[in-house]
Amino acid sequence: MDIIKGKTKFKIVFFVTVLLLMFNVFIYTLDKVITPTVIAVANAEMRAKSMEIINTAVLNEYSKQFKYEDVINVEKDREGNITLLKADTLKMNKIANDVALNSQKELKKLGSHGIKVPIGYILQNNILASIGPSVGVNMEPIGYIETRYQSEFESAGINQTRHKIYVQVYAKLRIIIPMKNDDIEVKSEVPIAETIIIGKVPDTSINLDLDKAGTKINTSGTN
Secondary structure, three states: OHHHHHHHHHHHHHHHHHHHHHHHHHHHHHHHHHHHHHHHHHHHHHHHHHHHHHHHHHHHHHHHHOOHHHHEEEEEOOOOOEEEEEEOHHHHHHHHHHHHHHHHHHHHHHHHHOEEEEHHHHOOOOOOOOOOOEEEEEEEEEEEEEEEEEEEEEEEEOOEEEEEEEEEEEEEEEEEEOOEEEEEEEEEEEEEEEEEEEOOOOHHHEEOOHHHOEEEEEOOOOO
16 A cells, blocks of 8 residues: 555656656746747837837927928028028927927837737747737837937039938837847937028038937936
C-alpha cells in the first residue's frame, strides 16, 4: 500500500515538474522569440498611427491659421527690389503650439484606448492574419512633443525665388505590451508653404529667424 502511495506521489511530483519545465520553456520562448516580433509589430503599428495623428494636426491647424502673406512680410523699394523679408514668429509659434497640444491630446487618447494586434499577424501568417487571439498594445507620450520650422530658398528663374517652409514635429512614445515596454521616436516633416517671390532676394534682407520659432510641450502631468 505504501509502495502504491509512493508511486502515486512520485507521478504527481514528476507531472508537476514536467508542467513547470514546459511552462518555463514557454516563457523563455515567448521572451526570446515571440516578444521581439510583437515589439517590432507594435512599434510599426503605433508609429504609423502616431504619424497619422501628427500629420492630421499639422494640416488642420495650418489650413485654418496660416496664410503666407499674413505671416511672411515682404518689403520692397520703389524699383521693386526686396529690402526685407521677415516672419511673424509670434504667429508661427502660436500655430506650432496648437499643433503640439492637439497632437498630445490625440496621442494620449490613442494610448489609453490602445490597439489589438492578432497573433496571426504577428507571426506573419497570411491566412490567420485577421483571426485568432490578439495582443493588446498601449502607448503613452513621454518627454516632450516639439515643433520646429525649416525654411529653404532656391532660384526659380531670373529674379524669382522659390520659398519653402516646413514644420517638423518630434515626439517620443513608450510602447506598452505585456511583460515589456519599448521607447520610440517619431519625426514628421510636412511642407506648409511654397511660394514664388518676384524680385531679387539678397541674403542680407532675410530676417526670418524661423530656426528660433516653434514650441516644446512637456507631456508629463497633462491630460
